[in-house]
Amino acid sequence: MKPAExxxxxxxxxxxxxxxxxxxxxxxxxxxxxESLQCNHAYESCEAGIQAVEEGFAPEIILIDIDLPGMNxxxxxxxxxQLSPASKxxxxxxxxxxxxxxxxxxxxxxxxLLKSASSENICQYMTDVLSxxxxxxxxxxxxxxxxxxxxxxxxxxxxxxxxxKEILQLLVNGMNKKHIAGELCISLFTVDTHLKxxxxxxxxxxxxxxxxKALKERLI
Amino acid sequence: MKPAExxxxxxxxxxxxxxxxxxxxxxxxxxxxxESLQCNHAYESCEAGIQAVEEGFAPEIILIDIDLPGMNxxxxxxxxxQLSPASKxxxxxxxxxxxxxxxxxxxxxxxxLLKSASSENICQYMTDVLSxxxxxxxxxxxxxxxxxxxxxxxxxxxxxxxxxKEILQLLVNGMNKKHIAGELCISLFTVDTHLKxxxxxxxxxxxxxxxxKALKERLI
DNA sequence: TTTTCCATACCCGGATCGCGGTATATTTTT
DNA sequence: AAAAATATACCGCGATCCGGGTATGGAAAA
Numbered sequence: 001m002k003p004a005e006x007x008x009x010x011x012x013x014x015x016x017x018x019x020x021x022x023x024x025x026x027x028x029x030x031x032x033x034x035e036s037l038q039c040n041h042a043y044e045s046c047e048a049g050i051q052a053v054e055e056g057f058a059p060e061i062i063l064i065d066i067d068l069p070g071m072n073x074x075x076x077x078x079x080x081x082q083l084s085p086a087s088k089x090x091x092x093x094x095x096x097x098x099x100x101x102x103x104x105x106x107x108x109x110x111x112x113l114l115k116s117a118s119s120e121n122i123c124q125y126m127t128d129v130l131s132x133x134x135x136x137x138x139x140x141x142x143x144x145x146x147x148x149x150x151x152x153x154x155x156x157x158x159x160x161x162x163x164x165k166e167i168l169q170l171l172v173n174g175m176n177k178k179h180i181a182g183e184l185c186i187s188l189f190t191v192d193t194h195l196k197x198x199x200x201x202x203x204x205x206x207x208x209x210x211x212x213k214a215l216k217e218r219l220i
Numbered sequence: 221m222k223p224a225e226x227x228x229x230x231x232x233x234x235x236x237x238x239x240x241x242x243x244x245x246x247x248x249x250x251x252x253x254x255e256s257l258q259c260n261h262a263y264e265s266c267e268a269g270i271q272a273v274e275e276g277f278a279p280e281i282i283l284i285d286i287d288l289p290g291m292n293x294x295x296x297x298x299x300x301x302q303l304s305p306a307s308k309x310x311x312x313x314x315x316x317x318x319x320x321x322x323x324x325x326x327x328x329x330x331x332x333l334l335k336s337a338s339s340e341n342i343c344q345y346m347t348d349v350l351s352x353x354x355x356x357x358x359x360x361x362x363x364x365x366x367x368x369x370x371x372x373x374x375x376x377x378x379x380x381x382x383x384x385k386e387i388l389q390l391l392v393n394g395m396n397k398k399h400i401a402g403e404l405c406i407s408l409f410t411v412d413t414h415l416k417x418x419x420x421x422x423x424x425x426x427x428x429x430x431x432x433k434a435l436k437e438r439l440i
Numbered sequence: 441t442t443t444t445c446c447a448t449a450c451c452c453g454g455a456t457c458g459c460g461g462t463a464t465a466t467t468t469t470t
Numbered sequence: 471a472a473a474a475a476t477a478t479a480c481c482g483c484g485a486t487c488c489g490g491g492t493a494t495g496g497a498a499a500a
Contacts, residue, residue, distance in 0.1 A: 105369070106369060135361075136358075138349075138356075141354035141355075148325045163448095164446095174428060176486075187448075189450050192450095193448075196488080196489075211431050216435065381475085383478095406477085409479050409481085410480095412480095426457080426458075443499080445496105446497075449492100453489095455486100461480100462481085470472085
């Protein structure tokens with residue numbers, strides 16, 4: 001896998017946001033040691049980085065810590081996404097808990113690297129990101145996958161019949177019983193009967209509960 | 221990153237499910253060329269693989285194609301997960317469309333590799349998977365991330381006040397107005413007023429709609 | 441062929457909801 | 471200091487919902 005060679009006068013601009021001075025400088029050196037990358041903008045806070053972007057600097061990649069004084073890195077992503085949508089944000093942090101990962105990726109981070117393991121192949125990760133890939137080590141990737149499976153869960157089976165599922169669907173779409181009856185061309189009483197059966201099967205006692213359960217458990 | 225060395229008599233068992241004979245054999249060779257891996261079980265269908273597992277074979281890793289005669293690979297994952305929960309499934313396919321990736325990962329795949337790009341580092345990916353990581357190239361990882369951001373969208377702001385959000389939360393949790401009043405130690409009339417304001421802000425006209433909208437747009 | 445499941449339809453009484461008001465006291469903003 | 475926003479509380483009417491029934495015809499399963 002040979003990365004496309006970048007002319008020296010057209011290197012990829014990487015911005016670094018990291019409050020620890022020593023670490024910041026060491027990462028900056030690492031970046032500048034890669035011939036395809038350069039970093040002339042390294043800041044100790046999101047606020048400082050945001051100012052630089054507002055003044056017209058548009059880095060291809062923003063390497064950003066999470067635990068920062070003032071605005072944290074997750075919030076930071078949102079601001080950078082808004083100010084400079086083309087810039088790709090990559091988290092670089094010691095935290096590998098689900099919440100931080102989840103939030104960072106939800107706000108549009110293009111990668112999530114751990115400080116512990118990143119120094120060796122950071123250059124490779126950066127070029128991956130540039131070519132539209134995502135920077136993630138297998139450990140983080142596994143956590144992301146776990147969220148997926150958790151989120152899209154077992155899909156419990158309550159033994160709903162076809163008609164019942166149909167009615168559940170319309171209910172979730174905001175129709176009341178009368179409208180559902182009209183839509184399906186059946187009597188309101190029939191809708192009522194179906195709904196009662198649905199209640200029994202899902203063990204709930206109101207439309208609210210049904211809709212809530214259906215959406216939370218993705219029954220529809 | 222030095223992988224733990226495996227004694228030769230304790231290699232990792234990889235099962236292959238792939239209908240194309242040539243490709244199957246080439247992958248099998250590739251696996252057997254890795255000193256830490258071995259593959260004595262390569263089948264042309266999920267059904268055959270399932271039978272092997274039912275007869276007592278428990279591979280550490282199952283490499284499985286998607287497009288198969290009979291049961292497809294996505295369905296296959298589900299069966300293997302049930303028959304041998306400890307076995308990790310990795311998709312190996314030419315399809316890189318969102319639906320296939322999404323479904324595979326939802327059903328608990330530990331990785332998703334493209335045939336085009338996997339042959340070189342398949343051995344590394346396998347050891348990653350064994351150590352709890354996920355096998356994914358940056359291209360696939362980026363698609364997974366995109367699903368994340370799509371899923372957790374813009375988060376519209378409707379200008380709900382603190383109290384209103386609180387009531388919305390309780391409503392989504394299945395409480396009716398009377399219970400909410402009790403929970404918050406305020407009058408039922410007050411809950412009513414708040415709810416009316418919520419309706420106006422979200423532009424809906426029933427609790428169903430509120431719950432549905434709140435869950436769909438992840439307002440809570 | 442009998443039995444069970446499914447979809448259909450109806451009734452009623454009490455509870456709950458939706459919406460139209462009005463009103464007051466604090467807190468925040470201007 | 472005046473204005474706006476927020477949280478609180480109350481009333482009544484008509485619509486809707488919930489749970490308890492009963493009932494029938496057809497399709498699927500035993």
